[in-house]
Amino acid sequence: MRALGYQLVDELVSHLSTLREQPVARRGSHADFSSLVDESLPESPGDHAGCLEFFFEHILPDLTSINHPRFHAYIPGPSSFAGALGAMLAAGTNPFVGTGLGGSTVSALEVTVIRWIAEMLDYDPSAAGLLTSGGSMANLTALAAARTRHSHHDGSVSIYVSSEGHVSVTRAVSVLGFPADTVRIVLTDESFRMSTAALRSMVREDIVAGRTPLCVVANAGTTNLGVIDPLPELAEICQQHDMWFHVDAAYGGFAALTPSGSQLLTGMQQADSLTLDPHKWLYCPMGVGCVLVRDHEALKSAFACTGDYLKDLPTDEINFFEYGPELSRPARVLPVWMVIRSAGRAQLAHQISEDMRLAKFAADLLTEDERLEVISPTLSVVGFRHRPHPGESEEDRAARDTRLMEETLASGELMLSTTLVNGQSTVRLVVMNHRTTELDIRRSVSRIRLYIV
Secondary structure, three states: OHHHHHHHHHHHHHHHHOHHHOOOOOOOOHHHHHHHHOOOOOOOOOOHHHHHHHHHHHHHHHOOOOOOOOEOOOOOOOOOHHHHHHHHHHHHHOOOOOOHHHHHHHHHHHHHHHHHHHHHOOOOOOOEEEEEOOHHHHHHHHHHHHHHHOOOOOOOEEEEEEOOOOHHHHHHHHHOOOOHHHEEEEOEOOOOOEOHHHHHHHHHHHHHOOOEEEEEEEEEOOOOOOOEOOHHHHHHHHHHOOOEEEEEOOOOHHHHHOHHHHHHOOOHHHOOEEEEOHHHHOOOOOOOEEEEEOOHHHHHHHHOOOOHHHOOOOOOOOOHHHOOOOOOOOOOHHHHHHHHHHHHHHHHHHHHHHHHHHHHHHHHHHHOOOOEEEEOOOOOEEEEEEOOOOOOOHHHHHHHHHHHHHHHHHHOOOEOEEEEEOOEEEEEEEOOOOOOOHHHHHHHHHHHHHOOO
16 A cells, blocks of 8 residues: 555656646547547456556546646636645545534534635635535535525525526526526626626516515626626625525635735625635635535525434534535545645635736737737636637637637647637636746747637
8 A cells, every 4th residue: 555655646746747748638539538548347356556557658648637737728626736635635534524423523624614714705704514516516505595595485486697607506496496487597787797787677577576586696706707796786685685695606706815806706705605616716626615604594404304324413513414415425625624724825815816917917918919809807717819800700700719729729738718708709718726827828828829810
């Protein structure tokens, strides 16, 4: 075990120390990648060292590296070695964190870390919460709590979501068994923020129609462009109509650690519930989301359950299976604890500020090229697109955006993604990685310029 452990750490350090010069990703089909990794079912014992060798020779070289300093596609999960150490502790000791009795010290540690997160964001430190598998499960958990608190209402309810909202919200509504017409899509203003005027109008219409306004889901950093909804105004509307105020801050929430982010996210602290992703701007390994809920009873009522095999559990202890849909829960807390405890709030704030600065730096460099239109970042997502040629159709112009994305991907130098903004193709460049430097941004922008047509 010791020899294999040393071998594994040596291989990981070698991989991470050369990451900058490795390809970010490559385009391939399922058949392409299967040809590298597919084998017959093993019938007899194999060699552990051989498994490690297979991974580093056959799997890792063609893996899309979201840790890479020039992975600019989507909202990445860059992780960190501190987070990896925490994940190794969790895998090596294998705690069960579904109950207080089963998790003991690790369950107690999760309570502490939930409080740390709330304190870092100036949220209610006494809020209930738990660590989830990601933002999707956190959104579902929060909406389940919202439904329970308003379960006395008869008839149809409405959940208001921005047209820029994350798809996980709509999916959570469906999984929770709400009718399809529960989700009410609210238009955005010219800055892609939820329109408060449109929301007020829809709420009035629903009340007249006999529907109950249940919840508003606001964005604190949209996936498309990192846009933050007008949180104080939305909180006020929710208070006026006794609606649950949920803020999906999976991407942008931890920007509140920084001075500029704290101003942008004013009003987030008024939320009844918050979704956060430590595997984004806390630099933890993939698979760690977080939900904070101000109303303990609403959250516990949504998930509390009993069984004869659970009768030995102390009823006055925090049992996390009563705060979310999982009974069997891994120790997601250990990577988060390791990162926060080893880095501290000030260092995390500094790194998030640096990511935001580098995104602005990328936008400034791209703006220097007159062939591009650039949408400067609110947080750390830069949007840009080819300017149209005289008489060019939007379809042909969009094809140039797609070709730029594909050709930069094929180069192995960087990875971008495309989306639609106001119905127009837009390329996205995201900065969210403690490994990314100004040199990486210059290198990425230089490569982008090679493929502008």
